[in-house]
Amino acid sequence: MGKLLCDSTTVAETFQASSPVALPWRESKPAAPPESAVEAVDLVGHAAWDDVLGLEEQQRRHLQRLHAKGVLWKHPQGDDGDGSASVVFRLSHGGEVSSDGNCLFTASKKAMAAAREIDARELRRRTVSRFLEDFGSATSEETEMITDAIRHMYAPDMRSGWGIHVVQEVKLLAKKEDRQALDSAIDELLQLGMQRETAAESIYKERCLPVSDGPSWAKYMSISGSPDDEYDIITLQYTEEGLLSVDENRAGHAAAFGDDIAIECLATEFKREIYVDAMIKTGLCFTCFYKVQAHGSDAMVDEENCVFFLPHRPRSQICEPPFFLFMKGTGWCGAGADHYEPLIAHPCSFVSSEKVAMVL
Known part of the structure; x- marks a missing residue:
């Protein structure tokens, strides 16, 4: 866990540009077009942002805007100019998951339709296997x-x-x-x-x-x-x-908390990008590994920049639409984020980039 001192007004731009731990072990192959049908999701049972605990009002308003207007994802390969490789997603909270150290894998299981029948421990095992395979072939x-x-x-x-x-x-x-x-x-x-x-x-x-x-x-x-x-x-x-x-963890209940390396391995395993929705709270930037604190009267950030996305890209071709995770603090590690929760991405009709809440 780290803490960096910086100007809070530039935090969002910095972390939107890159992931905190970039691991380009392998040059990506040419990206394949996404499947014609985006994963269907069931809207029933997914919590509205009004029901999510632990959010400040400016964060809640911004998250509600993301749900109402959507975020635009553009496939890295591009398209033929007709928007066929672009999707707008409305994001809703996928519900709380247990804070037992396995939250990355439990949240990923809920957020990704392809993994909903997979046990969270199996997701952990596949993540580690993917890491060992890629690490073994690294330069x-x-x-x-x-x-x-x-x-x-x-x-x-x-x-x-x-x-x-x-x-x-x-x-x-x-x-x-x-x-x-x-x-x-x-x-x-x-x-x-x-x-x-x-x-x-x-x-x-x-x-x-x-x-x-x-x-x-x-x-x-x-x-x-x-x-x-x-x-x-x-x-x-x-x-x-x-x-x-x-x-000393005498009961043996402690689990390894998922980090950026694990997220990238998950992205590679499922051939899709994973976006971690992080937030800045009272001058603190919640990310996977860095707590960025701004001191002084300008510590609070404006509403537009209080929530941002950290991209984690696979080390191979992207064949599937992305999935999304929400990261927030539970107080366990001070002011930093220490808990993943699922975001449910609802695909909707394509709209121009000027009308969406955010372009990824």
């Missing part, structure tokens, strides 16, 4: 790039970054079968007079697997908080002064 330069991104997120260098981060987290993986041996090693240090958290930090860093490269990311992202998981997630939290806390 050395691409491998280095993705490894650096993983280290930045899950094994940050504690000697730097404190100008932006208040708290930094290190993720470690403990084999479930090793938990008893780990506890015994921690108890030995306690008998020598070491404090509990310091002893736990020492043993976990010595004996557990850091999430610091492609193979360890795959093991981490496979964790759904199920007793069947091979590993438990251990989280060490640090401030600039040193160790803050150790989350």
Whole structure:
């Protein structure tokens, strides 16, 4: 998790232009035209924005406008000038999903018609499989790039970054079968007079697997908080002064929260773009990995820029219309966004770009 200081009036433009973690491992093949029939959706049971909790009024008004006027998606290949490769979608909230760490996959299952019969854990498994296949065929330069991104997120260098981060987290993986041996090693240090958290930090860093490269990311992202998981997630939290806390996850319920890498793998697996609908709240930009805070009296942004889309594109041809996710904060990670919810895209008749609420 990070925090960047910037001018709030430029935040939306910045994040509409690119995804926070761009991973061009593979040059995209020429895009194929979308299928002639856009996925049909059932409008019944999808919540109106008036019923969604946790929104400020300016955000709610903007989301209602997106639903009423629609967003225009243009297929990257283009069309013959008749709008045949463009679709206008009205976006409605697809309902709440459990905040159990599996929300990316649960929300994706609800948002994408092609995945509604697929179990959320199966979506997680396919995401990891897609990552391993593409990572295994990546060039050395691409491998280095993705490894650096993983280290930045899950094994940050504690000697730097404190100008932006208040708290930094290190993720470690403990084999479930090793938990008893780990506890015994921690108890030995306690008998020598070491404090509990310091002893736990020492043993976990010595004996557990850091999430610091492609193979360890795959093991981490496979964790759904199920007793069947091979590993438990251990989280060490640090401030600039040193160790803050150790989350030992003794019940083994913690799941790996879906990140931008996982979203891009999902996009590649289903050959479609995924747009994450993020929002700026009281000067804070909610995105997948960055909390952008603007200080001063101008911290609030105007209504037009309080909601924006983060595109995640597949590393292959785009054969299907996109699907959409909504990201908002639950308070778990301070001011940042930590929870995905589904957006239901209702295709409607094509209108000119001047009449829609937004062009993607």
